[in-house]
Structures are given as C-alpha cells and as structure tokens.
Amino acid sequence: xxxxxxxxxxxxxxxxxxxxxxxxxxxxxxxxxxxxxxxxxxxxxxxxxxxxxxxxxxxxxxxxxxxxxxxxxxxxxxxxxxxxxxxxxxxxxxxxxxxxxxxxxxxxxxxxxxxxxxxxxxxxxxxxxxxxxxxxxxxxxxxxxxxxxxxxxxxxxxxxxxxxxxxxxxxxxxxxxxxxxxxxxxx
Amino acid sequence: xxxxxxxxxxxxxxxxxxxxxxxxxxxxxxxxxxxxxxxxxxxxxxxxxxxxxxxxxxxxxxxxxxxxxxxxxxxxxxxxxxxxxxxxxxxxxxxxxxxxxxxxxxxxxxxxxxxxxxxxxxxxxxxxxxxxxxxxxxxxxxxxxxxxxxxxxxxxxxxxxxxxxxxxxxxxxxxxxxxxxxxxxxxxxxxxxxxxxxxxxxxxxxxxxxxxxxxxxxxxxxxxxxxxxxxxxxxxxxxxxxxxxxxxxxxxxxxxxxxxxxxxxxxxxxxxxxxxxxxxxxxxxxxxxxxxxxxxxxxxxxxxxxxxxxxxxxxxxxxxxxxxxxxxxxxxxxxxxxxxxxxxxxxxxxxxxxxxxxxxxxxxxxxxxxxxxxxxxxxxxxxxxxxxxxxxxxxxxxxxxxxxxxxxxxxxxxxxxxxxxxxxxxxxxxxxxxxxxxxxxxxxxxxxxxxxxxxxxxxxxxxxxxxxxxxxxxxxxxxxxxxxxxxxxxxxxxxxxxxxxxxxxxxxxxxxxxxxxxxxxxxxxxxxxxxxxxxxxxxxxxxxxxxxxxxxxxxxxxxxxxxxxxxxxxxxxxxxxxxxxxxxxxxxxxxxxxxxxxxxxxxxxxxxxxxxxxxxxxxxxxxxxxxxxxxxxxxxxxxxxxxxxxxxxxxxxxxxxxxxx
Numbered sequence: 148x149x150x151x152x153x154x155x156x157x158x159x160x161x162x163x164x165x166x167x168x169x170x171x172x173x174x175x176x177x178x179x180x181x182x183x184x185x186x187x188x189x190x191x192x193x194x195x196x197x198x199x200x201x202x203x204x205x206x207x208x209x210x211x212x213x214x215x216x217x218x219x220x221x222x223x224x225x226x227x228x229x230x231x232x233x234x235x236x237x238x239x240x241x242x243x244x245x246x247x248x249x250x251x252x253x254x255x256x257x258x259x260x261x262x263x264x265x266x267x268x269x270x271x272x273x274x275x276x277x278x279x280x281x282x283x284x285x286x287x288x289x290x291x292x293x294x295x296x297x298x299x300x301x302x303x304x305x306x307x308x309x310x311x312x313x314x315x316x317x318x319x320x321x322x323x324x325x326x327x328x329x330x331x332x333x334x
Numbered sequence: 335x336x337x338x339x340x341x342x343x344x345x346x347x348x349x350x351x352x353x354x355x356x357x358x359x360x361x362x363x364x365x366x367x368x369x370x371x372x373x374x375x376x377x378x379x380x381x382x383x384x385x386x387x388x389x390x391x392x393x394x395x396x397x398x399x400x401x402x403x404x405x406x407x408x409x410x411x412x413x414x415x416x417x418x419x420x421x422x423x424x425x426x427x428x429x430x431x432x433x434x435x436x437x438x439x440x441x442x443x444x445x446x447x448x449x450x451x452x453x454x455x456x457x458x459x460x461x462x463x464x465x466x467x468x469x470x471x472x473x474x475x476x477x478x479x480x481x482x483x484x485x486x487x488x489x490x491x492x493x494x495x496x497x498x499x500x501x502x503x504x505x506x507x508x509x510x511x512x513x514x515x516x517x518x519x520x521x522x523x524x525x526x527x528x529x530x531x532x533x534x535x536x537x538x539x540x541x542x543x544x545x546x547x548x549x550x551x552x553x554x555x556x557x558x559x560x561x562x563x564x565x566x567x568x569x570x571x572x573x574x575x576x577x578x579x580x581x582x583x584x585x586x587x588x589x590x591x592x593x594x595x596x597x598x599x600x601x602x603x604x605x606x607x608x609x610x611x612x613x614x615x616x617x618x619x620x621x622x623x624x625x626x627x628x629x630x631x632x633x634x635x636x637x638x639x640x641x642x643x644x645x646x647x648x649x650x651x652x653x654x655x656x657x658x659x660x661x662x663x664x665x666x667x668x669x670x671x672x673x674x675x676x677x678x679x680x681x682x683x684x685x686x687x688x689x690x691x692x693x694x695x696x697x698x699x700x701x702x703x704x705x706x707x708x709x710x711x712x713x714x715x716x717x718x719x720x721x722x723x724x725x726x727x728x729x730x731x732x733x734x735x736x737x738x739x740x741x742x743x744x745x746x747x748x749x750x751x752x753x754x755x756x757x758x759x760x761x762x763x764x765x766x767x768x769x770x771x772x773x774x775x776x777x778x779x780x781x782x783x784x785x786x787x788x789x790x791x792x793x794x795x796x797x798x799x800x801x802x803x804x805x806x807x808x809x810x811x812x813x814x815x816x817x818x819x820x821x822x823x824x825x826x827x828x829x830x831x832x833x834x835x836x837x838x839x840x841x842x843x844x845x846x847x848x849x850x851x852x853x854x855x856x857x858x859x860x861x862x863x864x865x866x867x868x869x870x871x872x873x874x875x876x877x878x879x880x881x882x883x884x885x886x887x888x889x890x891x892x893x894x895x896x897x898x899x900x901x902x903x904x905x906x907x908x909x910x911x912x913x914x915x916x917x918x919x920x921x922x923x924x925x926x927x928x929x930x931x932x933x934x935x936x937x938x939x940x941x942x943x944x945x946x947x948x949x950x951x952x953x954x955x956x957x958x959x960x961x962x963x964x965x966x967x968x969x970x971x972x973x974x975x976x977x978x979x980x981x982x983x984x985x986x987x988x989x990x991x992x993x994x995x
Binding site for chain 2: 161164166173176221226228229230232302305306308309
C-alpha cells in the first residue's frame with residue numbers, strides 16, 4: 148500500500164467552518180432552483196404559444212403543458228406506490244406534499260377519520276405568484292393546476308387499478324387563502 | 335410412443351456417477367431427453383436489427399448446444415408481428431414471415447450438429463417490447479413503472495386474436511426450421527404475462543376478468559400452437575409462480591398456481607418455473623440472493639400440476655440441481671447465466687472437469703447490456719458473443735517466450751492462463767502469499783461477494799494445467815528484470831491508494847481500505863470513506879455490518895458509477911438498509927478532530943462526524959514500467975494497472991493480452 152501523503156502543499160488553508168453561512172448559502176441555492184423550475188415552465192409555455200401562431204388557443208396550449216406535467220409527475224410516483232403498505236389515499240397525498248414542498252410550497256397532509264380519504268392543504272404556493280410574474284392569466288393557473296393534479300391522480304389510479312378521485316375545495320388563486328384538495332378512494 | 339433425437343451413453347463419464355439425477359433421461363411429452371439439462375433462452379442482441387439470424391448468433395448458440403451434452407438447448411425467443419411491437423431487443427430474431435425460416439434452420443442445425451435437442455421459443459415482449467417503435471402493446475394501456483419502457487397501447491379484441499394467430503404461425507415456422515421442441519415465453523413482463531396478471535390486464539372482453547378470463551390468451555395460444563405442431567412435439571411454457579408484484583396488485587401466488595393448472599389443461603407438456611418481473615421491486619437473481627432461494631416455488635408448482643417442471647434461478651451448480659431433482663423439487667435443471675459465463679459448464683461437469691468451469695458471478699451485466707441495445711457480453715467470459723471470431727480463440731504461439739506476469743490478481747491470472755495455454759513459459763509473481771489481488775479484499779464485502787473468489791480459483795487451476803510457475807510472496811524489482819531479462823513483462827500490478835488531496839490527510843486516523851477491512855489500524859465508530867465507487871461501497875457495507883456509522887464521499891455524481899445498472903440498484907438499497915449516507919458530487923476538504931468537512935462540487939461545505947477516514951480512491955500503479963522500458967522488453971499493462979476498474983475490465987484485459995503476446 149502507498150503511504151498516506153502529508154497535507155497538500157500550495158493549497159490555501161480552508162477557512163474555519165461557519166455552519167450558519169453554509170446553510171444560508173445552500174438555502175438560497177435551493178430557492179433559486181425552485182424559481183428555475185417555474186422559469187423553465189413558463190418560458191417553454193411562452194415558446195409553445197408563440198410557435199403556435201396568433202390564431203392558436205393559448206389557453207388550450209397552456210393546459211396541455213400542465214397535463215403533460217401531470218403525466219410526468221405520476222410517472223415519478225409509480226415506483227413509490229405500494230399497495231401492501233397502509234392507506235393508499237395517504238400515500239398519494241404524501242407524494243403530492245413531497246412534490247410541492249420541493250417546489251417551495253407550504254403544504255401538509257390532513258388525515259380524516261376515513262382511511263380512504265385525505266386532504267392536502269397548501270397555505271402558500273409559489274405557482275400563482277409565478278403566473279402573475281410571467282403574465283399568465285390567473286384562470287389558467289387554477290385550471291392548469293387542477294388539470295395537472297387530476298391527470299397525475301388518474302394515472303396513479305390507472306396504474307394500480309383503484310378508483311382514486313381528487314377535487315379542489317379551496318384555491319389560493321380564487322382568493323380563498325389556501326388550496327385544499329380532497330383525495331379519496333371509491334369503494 | 336416415445337422417441338429420442340440423439341442417443342447418449344453417459345455411463346463412462348465421471349459426472350454421470352457424481353450427479354446421477356442430472357445425467358438421467360427425462361420424458362417431456364413423448365420425447366426422451368438423455369439428460370436433465372436445459373440451456374434456458376436468453377436474448378443476445380446478436381441478430382440483425384430486422385430479425386434475421388446472423389453468424390454471430392449461430393456460433394453463440396452452437397457453443398451452448400455443445401455444453402448441454404445431449405440436453406435441451408433453447409434459442410432466443412422470436413417475435414412474431416411484422417409491426418414489431420413484440421420486439422423487445424434490437425437484435426431479437428423474428429419469425430413473422432416464412433423468409434425467416436432459413437435463418438432459424440441454421441440455429442436448429444447448429445444445435446443438432448452438437449447432438450442436442452433443439453428448443454424453439456416464441457416471445458412477444460408485450461409491455462417491455464416495441465424497442466424500435468414509438469409504443470408497445472398490451473392487454474390494457476397501463477402506464478409503465480420504469481421509464482426505460484415505451485407507453486403501452488391497448489390491443490383491440492381483434493388485435494388480440496391476430497396475435498394468437500401470429501404465435502401459431504410463428505410456431506409452424508419453428509417446426510419447419512427443424513426444431514424438436516416448442517417453448518412459449520410468458521415471463522417477466524412479456525405479453526402473455528401481461529394478460530395473466532391482474533396488474534396489467536383490466537380488460538372486460540373474454541381476455542380479461544378473473545384469473546380464468548385472464549388465462550384465455552395463454553390457453554388459446556397453447557391450444558392453437560398444439561394443434562399446429564401436432565401431438566409429437568413437446569410444448570413447454572415459461573410462467574411466473576410469483577410475479578413479485580404484490581405492491582401494485584399483481585397476481586397472488588394462489589392465482590399463479592391456477593395459471594399453471596390452466597396451462598397444463600390446455601396442453602403443455604412441461605412448465606418452466608420463474609419468479610418476478612422486470613418491474614418487481616424485489617430482487618430475484620442478483621448475487622445477493624442465496625443459491626436455491628426459489629426452489630420452494632418449483633416445489634409448490636409440482637404440488638399443483640402433474641407435468642415436469644424446471645427452474646433456472648440461482649441454481650448454478652450441478653450438486654444443487656442433482657439434489658433438487660432427487661428431492662422431487664424439480665424434474666430438470668435449467669441454466670442461463672452460468673452458460674453465458676461458461677457455455678460448456680454442464681459438459682465439464684459430465685467430464686469431471688469442474689475445475690475448468692468459469693463461474694458466473696451473478697453480476698447481471700449481460701442483462702444490463704441487452705436493455706441498453708448493446709450486444710451480449712459477460713463480465714468474466716471475454717469470449718462470450720465472440721464465438722464466431724477465430725481471433726478470439728487462443729492459438730499456439732509462433733515463438734515461445736518467457737513471460738513474467740507481475741501481479742497475481744484477476745488480470746494477471748487470466749493473462750497467464752491464456753499465454754501459457756498458447757505455449758509460452760509463464761511466471762506469475764505475487765508479492766502477497768496468496769493469489770487474488772483486490773478480489774481477496776472485495777470478497778470481504780457482504781451479500782455473497784465472496785463468490786467472486788471462485789474466479790481466482792478457476793484461473794489458478796487453468797494456470798496449473800498449463801504449467802505456469804507461481805512465485806508467491808516475491809516482489810519483482812527493477813534489478814530482477816535487468817538481471818533476468820524476460821522476453822515479455824505483463825504489469826498486472828493493480829492500483830495504488832490515491833494520495834489524499836485534503837487537509838489532514840497525514841493524520842493517523844486516515845487509513846487505507848485494506849487497513850479498515852482487516853482492522854490493522856483502529857477504526858472509529860464514525861467512518862468517512864473517500865470515494866463512492868465499488869471498492870468504497872463494499873468497504874462501507876462491510877464496516878456498516880460491523881456497527882460503524884459510515885459516510886461515503888465521492889466526486890462521481892452517483893454512487894456506484896462503476897457498477898452496471900442492473901446491479902447498482904441493489905447496492906443503493908444495501909447502503910440505505912445499512913444506514914450508509916452518501917455524499918456524491920462531493921469531496922473531502924479537511925479532516926479534523928472528530929469531524930470532517932466535505933465540500934460539494936459547487937463549493938458548499940458540510941460537516942460530518944468522523945473518527946476515521948478511509949481512502950477509497952485508487953490510481954493505476956505505474957511500478958516497474960520504467961524498468962521494463964529501460965531494458966527494451968516487450969511490455970503490456972493490464973487491469974487496474976491501466977485504469978482502476980472492476981473484475982470485468984481485469985478479465986477482459988488479461989484475456990486479450992494473453993492472446994496477443
């Protein structure tokens with residue numbers, strides 16, 4: 148075995164470790180990445196609408212984009228679903244919570260007495276703000292988000308062969324202060 | 335009325351006495367097969383991309399046919415639809431038209447020339463098919479769990495009926511080509527398994543519904559094929575005894591046994607018992623699964639049906655198969671990967687040449703290659719898929735040379751074995767007192783990694799056979815080379831520990847992998863391993879099993895980048911299960927008392943608890959290179975001495991260099 152080398156020469160001695168500074172920098176970068184997700188979505192949306200021409204239905208194109216996102220989100224959920232492990236409604240709800248937390252939302256799972264029903268509650272979501280910043284109509288944001296979630300849940304339902312539903316009972320873009328989605332399994 | 339294809343008399347062979355059950359005849363349908371060995375089909379991606387059989391595939395199959403010593407040799411499954419939705423592999427053979435019959439006949443003839451029973455296989459790949467089309471087809475448009483596979487198009491009732499007829503037509507072509515047996519593949523996610531499974535079949539027509547309804551596609555094919563090929567051709571089906579899809583609502587094990595009974599009723603003569611799908615989250619055939627783990631499934635199948643059953647999964651050795659047959663758990667022995675690694679494996683058992691068997695290490699690189707549209711290869715058999723190429727076989731050396739192989743690891747031994755077989759005078763120098771190099775250390779990792787050492791034993795036996803002289807405990811020096819002046823020096827000196835590039839690399843608690851594995855230096859409770867490739871992972875798992883809290887830190891973006899993807903997922907799970915945390919795209923910046931500072935690729939710093947740092951990065955060992963060159967001696971460098979890699983790189987380097995000297 149080769150002998151272990153001494154401290155490398157000619158390299159500047161690292162500064163003392165400052166945990167607060169490191170965490171602050173990482174956090175800023177995480178938030179930057181979250182913003183980048185929305186920037187990428189809205190710039191792609193704008194490109195698709197521009198490419199479609201003046202006569203195209205911009206709303207339909209945007210909704211299509213949201214639907215694609217729904218399909219893709221579902222794909223990322225398939226390997227995580229496990230019918231042998233607890234409430235399916237809770238698993239789906241928890242997956243949504245995880246997705247949106249990573250995008251910067253303040254969101255939590257609220258269980259009900261019925262194991263086949265859960266609520267996902269968003270008290271803050273960066274997407275309506277992004278819609279505003281990028282000039283997308285708020286109506287599109289509401290409809291797009293609903294369509295995306297319905298698509299994702301429908302794909303999950305198809306994947307595991309169970310009837311799962313999702314409905315929006317409250318929406319931030321409608322001025323209701325928070326988004327609430329009810330997820331439930333049909334018997 | 336029974337019949338045989340070829341007569342074999344095993345009475346004079348030692349293997350027949352040692353494994354009397356394996357080398358006894360079996361009746362499948364009306365056919366008497368002289369022994370109980372079957373080479374199970376595997377794709378090899380060696381055929382043309384439009385489905386024609388090639389010289390490469392014929393040579394590949396011929397080698398396996400020779401190996402079964404009169405038993406059954408199965409060709410790779412054919413797809414049978416012109417639209418190519420059934421094609422799951424770019425080099426899969428086709429049988430959707432009579433124009434493919436001459437090519438298929440070449441395969442049957444090759445098998446017959448080796449006096450083996452030629453088995454033909456039908457394989458529509460279903461939801462893992464459509465490799466050249468935008469989507470694949472299945473009973474229901476079920477989304478794919480793995481992004482690797484194409485979106486599924488739901489077949490209409492008419493299309494299902496057409497597919498049944500395509501199976502029947504393709505079966506006829508197999509018989510016209512001269513095959514003796516017919517096999518239908520309904521495993522791992524292929525079309526028949528898609529129809530059988532509650533997970534993928536949501537149809538409401540006569541091909542869906544309860545398990546009996548879901549069997550309709552399979553039983554219609556069996557009945558149709560049986561009618562087409564007649565009663566004399568044995569008909570086998572491969573189906574899952576357990577899909578391992580409980581987490582997504584797949585068939586229960588009880589339903590699978592109903593499937594078996596329906597297949598028997600429909601007219602098959604034998605069932606090959608399999609376990610798991612490609613979409614299963616449970617491992618089935620990787621090295622970490624103990625030998626014989628799935629035999630209970632075959633035994634269960636035998637309790638439900640009255641026709642012979644066979645099994646392949648993790649049943650690598652003749653003694654296991656012989657006992658399983660004797661115990662009534664299986665009727666005959668299938669093997670696939672062991673004959674990819676050594677096509678002649680069963681024949682060597684028969685001839686009493688077990689020391690000559692090149693053992694499969696269950697790494698699954700063969701599968702990983704196929705899924706990525708690459709031709710078949712084998713981790714430890716460099717000749718695999720090159721059987722057609724005369725340049726890949728050892729030829730007698732034109733000039734006999736004195737060859738010094740420096741290093742008795744896998745690369746050196748493989749090279750020594752081949753060079754000596756060609757007639758060179760070969761000396762292997764190993765500074766340790768044991769052969770094996772890094773494989774000795776690798777074998778200390780858990781999850782059956784000790785199986786890797788069988789490769790060293792194999793090569794040692796080959797070297798002994800060809801008169802290689804071993805110099806154990808002897809380190810070659812520049813002076814020795816200058817004094818003795820061998821004709822050729824092969825530097826198989828392996829790797830060296832990469833010198834630390836972080837601050838504190840000279841501390842006493844910074845130790846090597848070998849120090850950690852053999853505990854020749856103290857190992858604290860909190861260990862940081864510098865490196866995130868295979869040697870680091872194996873050491874991390876070994877230390878974690880000893881109760882250490884281990885953190886892997888490596889500059890590769892993913893952990894285990896040097897492990898093939900069909901096995902890497904297993905290591906990811908092992909790491910998680912053993913609480914090993916992995917920082918990828920990271921480096922160690924500084925080691926201090928009780929902690930190490932890590933730095934991400936973009937400069938963020940993370941402190942982790944650390945009592946010991948283990949150096950798990952490697953560099954090529956350049957030792958003796960200059961000395962050899964200074965003396966104008968023919969020089970080769972192989973294995974980790976060129977670039978630190980795994981056993982496969984070492985073996986392939988060693989083999990090819992052994993051919994070249």
